[in-house]
Amino acid sequence: MNISAVNLNLLPVLDALLAEGSVSRAGARLGLSQPAVSNALAQLREILGDPLLVRKGTGMAPTERALALAGPLRAALLALQQGLEPPAAFDPATADRNFTILTNDFVAFALLPPLLARLQREAPRVRLQVRAWQEHGVPPDLARGDADLVLGFGRGLAPGHQAARLFDDRFVFIARKGHPLVKGKITLATYTKLSHIIVSQVPNARGVVDDALDQKGLTRNVALRLSHFLLVPPVVAATDHVAAISELVARPMSRQLPLQLLRMPIDAGGATVHAVWHERTGASAAHAWLRRTIEEVSGGVAATCEKALTGRSTSARRPPRQP
Numbered sequence: 001m002n003i004s005a006v007n008l009n010l011l012p013v014l015d016a017l018l019a020e021g022s023v024s025r026a027g028a029r030l031g032l033s034q035p036a037v038s039n040a041l042a043q044l045r046e047i048l049g050d051p052l053l054v055r056k057g058t059g060m061a062p063t064e065r066a067l068a069l070a071g072p073l074r075a076a077l078l079a080l081q082q083g084l085e086p087p088a089a090f091d092p093a094t095a096d097r098n099f100t101i102l103t104n105d106f107v108a109f110a111l112l113p114p115l116l117a118r119l120q121r122e123a124p125r126v127r128l129q130v131r132a133w134q135e136h137g138v139p140p141d142l143a144r145g146d147a148d149l150v151l152g153f154g155r156g157l158a159p160g161h162q163a164a165r166l167f168d169d170r171f172v173f174i175a176r177k178g179h180p181l182v183k184g185k186i187t188l189a190t191y192t193k194l195s196h197i198i199v200s201q202v203p204n205a206r207g208v209v210d211d212a213l214d215q216k217g218l219t220r221n222v223a224l225r226l227s228h229f230l231l232v233p234p235v236v237a238a239t240d241h242v243a244a245i246s247e248l249v250a251r252p253m254s255r256q257l258p259l260q261l262l263r264m265p266i267d268a269g270g271a272t273v274h275a276v277w278h279e280r281t282g283a284s285a286a287h288a289w290l291r292r293t294i295e296e297v298s299g300g301v302a303a304t305c306e307k308a309l310t311g312r313s314t315s316a317r318r319p320p321r322q323p
Helices: 010-020 023-030 034-048 064-084 105-122 208-215 229-238 247-254 285-311
Strands: 053-056 059-062 097-103 126-132 149-153 161-176 195-199 221-226 242-246 259-262 271-278
Touching: 010 023, 010 034, 010 064, 023 034, 059 064, 097 105, 105 126, 105 149, 105 161, 105 229, 105 247, 105 285, 149 285, 161 229, 161 247, 161 285, 195 229, 221 229, 229 242, 229 247, 229 259, 242 247, 247 259, 271 285
Parallel strands: 097 126, 097 149, 195 221, 195 242
Antiparallel strands: 053 059, 149 271, 161 242, 161 259, 161 271
């Protein structure tokens, strides 16, 4: 049978007829008139090629075909009713589910420790799968349903996606302690002569620092391109390469590595870390809870940034915000 050719409004009528064994009682159950129920029964008989209900005394008795239909029809209508009911409220304390997050190593470094600590306290059976996404664009995984959120630096929002601001970050300049040309301060003239590291997935890509230098008619020597932010501090600490890198990465790394943290000699502008999701999950209570939790945790990261801004040492005074 071609289900698309069947008037599905007839199925609740058949269900009521089979349950009541009476056209009038079925009508009362559904709030329909007796003629309307009789008309529906006539259509059902024609579609199914069976009388369905036959006279028996003062009532009506189901045929064998009707008896065979009764159970599956009732189950299907109940399943449809349950599927159309509003979803139950999401309770993180009892929820047992997985979320997939795409992000780069810098955002994971800043956000995952406080986020996971909170999940352990508030949602012990919620599990995260964190996958690498170093690009600035929106991956197709969100639209395909293969990921729930992307956390990172965005450059434009693809149609069908939504975003929320998490926190701002800024560059600091780093060089190894003992660098022959960097001794507790950095001038723009010296900056352009050094060998720089940038993080990029695209060959020969320019960074926002290059754009800022270009406005002054200057260039820098990009000697090394790396794929991950967390690789930069160890390389800088062991070589004469320098870098402009997130303070959220550089400051804790400087406690373990022999690094100088200095104010950038040029204002490279700023950028924001965003959470991005597809509109298909926009109304999901579970996704809304995850997004809200990440935003609240990000508030702590933003507070750390502001504290560093007002209370930094003289060797790293008010560097511009990181793109």
